[in-house]
Amino acid sequence: MTSTPVVATQASTRSRALALIGGEATDANLRRYLHGIPGIDAVGLEQRAAALGTRSIKTSSKKRAIDTIIGLIDLTTLEGADTPGKVRSLVGKALTPDPVDPGCPRVAAVCVYGDMVPYAVEALGSAHAAGRDQGVSVASVATAFPSGRASLAVKLADVADAVAAGADEIDMVIDRGAFLSGRFGQVYDEIVAVKDACRRADGSVAHLKVILETGELGTYDNVRRASWLAILAGGDFIKTSTGKMQPAATLPVTLSMIEVVRDWHRLTGAKVGVKPAGGIRTSKDAIKYLVAVAETVGDEWLTPGLFRFGASSLLNDVLMQRQKMQGGHYSGPDYVTID
Amino acid sequence: MSFLDYAPAPESQALLHLRPEYGLFIDGEFVAGRGEPFPTINPATEKQLALIAHANAADVDTAVTAARRAYERRWSTLSGSDRGKYLFRIARLVQERARELAVAETLDNGKPITESRDVDIPLVAAWFFYYAGWADKLDHAGLGVDPAARGVAAQVIPWNFPLLMLAWKIAPALASGNTVVLKPAETTSLTALLFAEILQQAELPAGVVNIVTGGRETGQALVGHADVDLVAFTGSTGAGRAIARAVAGTDKKIILELGGKAANIVFDDAPIDQAIEGIVNGIFFNQGHVCCAGSRLLVQESIHDEVVDRLKRRLSTLRLGDPLDKNTDIGAINSADQLKRITELSAIGEEEGAERWSPDCELPENGFWFRPTIFTNVSTSHRIARDEVFGPVLSVLTFRTPEEAIAKANNTPYGLSAGIWSDKGSRVLAVADRLRAGVIWANTFNRFDPASPFGGYKESGYGREGGRHGLAAYLRPAGSAAVAAARHAVTVESGHPVKSPAARKKAAK
Numbered sequence: 001m002t003s004t005p006v007v008a009t010q011a012s013t014r015s016r017a018l019a020l021i022g023g024e025a026t027d028a029n030l031r032r033y034l035h036g037i038p039g040i041d042a043v044g045l046e047q048r049a050a051a052l053g054t055r056s057i058k059t060s061s062k063k064r065a066i067d068t069i070i071g072l073i074d075l076t077t078l079e080g081a082d083t084p085g086k087v088r089s090l091v092g093k094a095l096t097p098d099p100v101d102p103g104c105p106r107v108a109a110v111c112v113y114g115d116m117v118p119y120a121v122e123a124l125g126s127a128h129a130a131g132r133d134q135g136v137s138v139a140s141v142a143t144a145f146p147s148g149r150a151s152l153a154v155k156l157a158d159v160a161d162a163v164a165a166g167a168d169e170i171d172m173v174i175d176r177g178a179f180l181s182g183r184f185g186q187v188y189d190e191i192v193a194v195k196d197a198c199r200r201a202d203g204s205v206a207h208l209k210v211i212l213e214t215g216e217l218g219t220y221d222n223v224r225r226a227s228w229l230a231i232l233a234g235g236d237f238i239k240t241s242t243g244k245m246q247p248a249a250t251l252p253v254t255l256s257m258i259e260v261v262r263d264w265h266r267l268t269g270a271k272v273g274v275k276p277a278g279g280i281r282t283s284k285d286a287i288k289y290l291v292a293v294a295e296t297v298g299d300e301w302l303t304p305g306l307f308r309f310g311a312s313s314l315l316n317d318v319l320m321q322r323q324k325m326q327g328g329h330y331s332g333p334d335y336v337t338i339d
Numbered sequence: 340m341s342f343l344d345y346a347p348a349p350e351s352q353a354l355l356h357l358r359p360e361y362g363l364f365i366d367g368e369f370v371a372g373r374g375e376p377f378p379t380i381n382p383a384t385e386k387q388l389a390l391i392a393h394a395n396a397a398d399v400d401t402a403v404t405a406a407r408r409a410y411e412r413r414w415s416t417l418s419g420s421d422r423g424k425y426l427f428r429i430a431r432l433v434q435e436r437a438r439e440l441a442v443a444e445t446l447d448n449g450k451p452i453t454e455s456r457d458v459d460i461p462l463v464a465a466w467f468f469y470y471a472g473w474a475d476k477l478d479h480a481g482l483g484v485d486p487a488a489r490g491v492a493a494q495v496i497p498w499n500f501p502l503l504m505l506a507w508k509i510a511p512a513l514a515s516g517n518t519v520v521l522k523p524a525e526t527t528s529l530t531a532l533l534f535a536e537i538l539q540q541a542e543l544p545a546g547v548v549n550i551v552t553g554g555r556e557t558g559q560a561l562v563g564h565a566d567v568d569l570v571a572f573t574g575s576t577g578a579g580r581a582i583a584r585a586v587a588g589t590d591k592k593i594i595l596e597l598g599g600k601a602a603n604i605v606f607d608d609a610p611i612d613q614a615i616e617g618i619v620n621g622i623f624f625n626q627g628h629v630c631c632a633g634s635r636l637l638v639q640e641s642i643h644d645e646v647v648d649r650l651k652r653r654l655s656t657l658r659l660g661d662p663l664d665k666n667t668d669i670g671a672i673n674s675a676d677q678l679k680r681i682t683e684l685s686a687i688g689e690e691e692g693a694e695r696w697s698p699d700c701e702l703p704e705n706g707f708w709f710r711p712t713i714f715t716n717v718s719t720s721h722r723i724a725r726d727e728v729f730g731p732v733l734s735v736l737t738f739r740t741p742e743e744a745i746a747k748a749n750n751t752p753y754g755l756s757a758g759i760w761s762d763k764g765s766r767v768l769a770v771a772d773r774l775r776a777g778v779i780w781a782n783t784f785n786r787f788d789p790a791s792p793f794g795g796y797k798e799s800g801y802g803r804e805g806g807r808h809g810l811a812a813y814l815r816p817a818g819s820a821a822v823a824a825a826r827h828a829v830t831v832e833s834g835h836p837v838k839s840p841a842a843r844k845k846a847a848k
Contacts, residue, residue, distance in 0.1 A: 038609065038611040040613065041762075041782045043782070043783065044616055045612070045613060047616070048612075048613070048616050056345070056665035057345060057346075057348075060346045061344070061345050259612050299343050302342055
């Protein structure tokens with residue numbers, strides 16, 4: 001989204017992180033810090049998430065929520081079978097989600113593989129956000145997505161390639177193997193290196209979303225530690241999942257990440273975004289996430305700079321709900337376009 | 340406009356058809372009371388919901404007589420599995436009419452619809468299902484083979500969980516073979532009367548459950564009636580004391596479930612976000628009208644400021660208002676009297692030097708409302724740290740060591756419940772061992788289950804409700820002289836012989 005420059009900011013982020021963990025980003029220092037964070041009681045977290053899910057968002061609130069959701073979607077295609085034509089079609093959908101209603105808001109971004117970035121940029125044309133507050137951004141997954149199993153050099157080249165092709169946002173994956181075996185320093189260094197690789201020739205920096213792949217982390221405590229690690233290392237967003245494995249985003253997992261973002265803001269004043277991805281398919285589900293965000297960290301987080309849905313089929317369900325609210329009757333899958 | 344300005348989402352009242360006037364439920368029928376009828380109001384609007392009959396001593400006598408007759412002629416002759424069938428039927432009818440009961444409960448009590456819908460009514464059904472299962476398994480209740488019912492149970496319940504407390508009382512009583520005369524609280528009779536309709540639907544034999552509505556003197560007439568065998572009361576410690584006095588010197592069995600001033604102990608290694616939720620749920624659930632509410636927060640000194648800060652932020656997101664709105668977190672205080680008590684005790688808290696804080700939220704014009712309130716700088720000698728407020732008021736105290744936490748938690752005349760928050764299992768167990776409280780929750784609060792016994796130490800009462808233990812009060816141990824005497828009395832009084840359950844079993848073979 002924003003590609004605020006600023007080597008200085010990055011340097012200060014780094015020194016702040018090092019001050020917090022009390023020394024260099026070694027495994028030992030990071031472990032001491034991450035294991036000092038209060039734990040999560042799984043039953044309690046899930047209860048809280050379920051309670052947030054019972055909020056009843058109706059009538060005018062629902063109308064607003066639906067438009068908000070559309071504006072927060074990273075419309076995604078991440079298939080081996082993707083082609084330039086498929087990406088152009090996706091971009092068309094992103095720009096005009098509902099062909100019969102020009103008042104329908106645009107999505108926040110399209111999310112594609114690195115080699116598809118040039119086609120997305122080209123298809124967006126003047127609607128490409130490219131750092132402006134309007135328009136649609138191009139997000140690219142990188143760092144040997146989805147497994148992350150490649151050498152650092154390959155991962156960095158992957159990132160640099162996507163940034164050079166015009167990606168505004170990079171969705172990287174962390175090395176879950178390193179994280180689970182306690183090599184926190186390696187995970188940290190890799191995120192820092194990727195963040196460096198997000199810098200463009202003009203000094204501006206692509207936005208970095210750090211995918212934790214929470215489905216592979218096993219416990220909420222691990223999700224919380226990985227969230228802190230990603231934020232300490234300079235991630236602009238923390239993202240739940242690649243969408244390539246189950247479970248992907250769940251409300252409790254996302255809530256635990258929102259709580260980290262809230263605590264980080266409380267601690268430093270800095271704002272980090274959250275992106276649940278994978279598995280959110282209905283308006284009803286998406287509204288629960290909006291509620292969780294607004295009631296946990298505040299409704300100022302409901303902006304594309306701080307919250308996104310990584311989704312593909314969600315948009316059509318939201319559009320059908322939108323048509324229903326406007327027309328008073330249910331439409332059907334043939335009244336929304338497939339991308 | 341903020342996303343958080345949720346549009347009104349009121350639960351529909353269309354399912355609920357209240358009659359303008361309700362009689363007493365005696366011997367399977369609704370009958371007029373001989374006392375002056377009184378209105379029951381919606382505490383959120385102060386509007387009248389219905390006119391409730393007032394039972395005087397003569398009405399109570401009729402009800403007890405009906406219960407005695409039903410016990411002797413019908414209920415005590417049924418097999419356990421047949422009693423169980425009635426209880427299962429009641430449980431299913433409660434589920435079928437759940438939404439209607441939830442709306443009625445919210446209208447009459449003031450609690451948020453989400454609570455009556457998601458907590459109270461599902462638990463009511465769960466209680467009946469649970470004890471339905473016990474009805475033919477009393478041999479395994481730990482009282483020997485063939486324990487006997489006591490006879491007629493007089494039950495008096497409070498206004499904070501009207502239908503749930505009814506279920507806590509009636510389900511074990513019926514499962515163990517007793518008949519019942521129940522008096523609901525004066526301000527919350529409605530759901531008990533809807534429940535009477537359910538009993539008619541279930542075709543429960545007439546007189547097995549009788550419901551007499553009215554005020555304090557109705558309750559006094561009931562517990563003082565010479566022909567009741569057992570008195571079960573849930574309510575304030577003061578009223579419990581009076582009942583214990585009235586029953587003293589008789590052979591009535593008595594169970595009292597009284598007040599509390601529970602400590603919710605938060606150690607510095609607690610899962611902090613869940614602990615905050617637990618504190619909120621502990622004291623602000625049901626507007627704090629919970630006998631086991633976690634009204635004293637004992638927080639380790641090292642994290643006091645952080646906990647208070649997080650708690651204040653969390654309280655600021657609570658929604659107070661129309662209890663029927665599905666997004667309401669804090670409903671109305673049940674009565675003007677209770678509001679007065681909460682207001683007075685809170686004023687005393689301030690006078691005694693504690694620091695008072697409430698989130699900034701608008702209160703509706705009509706009805707009885709009190710903002711969720713926390714007091715910091717509270718010391719153990721303050722009245723708000725000792726008296727049961729029974730409202731949304733939390734006193735925050737600190738401790739430095741586990742030893743001090745235990746000492747402070749136990750330093751109360753009550754002993755109903757307590758909570759412990761810590762990531763360290765060994766500490767949770769060690770502390771729980773030394774707390775003098777009936778129910779201790781670890782890393783949660785205010786969780787109820789029919790399989791778990793509930794009850795207090797010291798001034799919180801005696802006897803246990805729920806679980807296998809909850810049957811003990813309603814049964815005479817097998818083989819005791821009392822059992823033989825009771826069987827003999829039944830045979831003689833009813834004029835025709837009633838076979839003992841053992842004899843019935845033989846006959847069946």
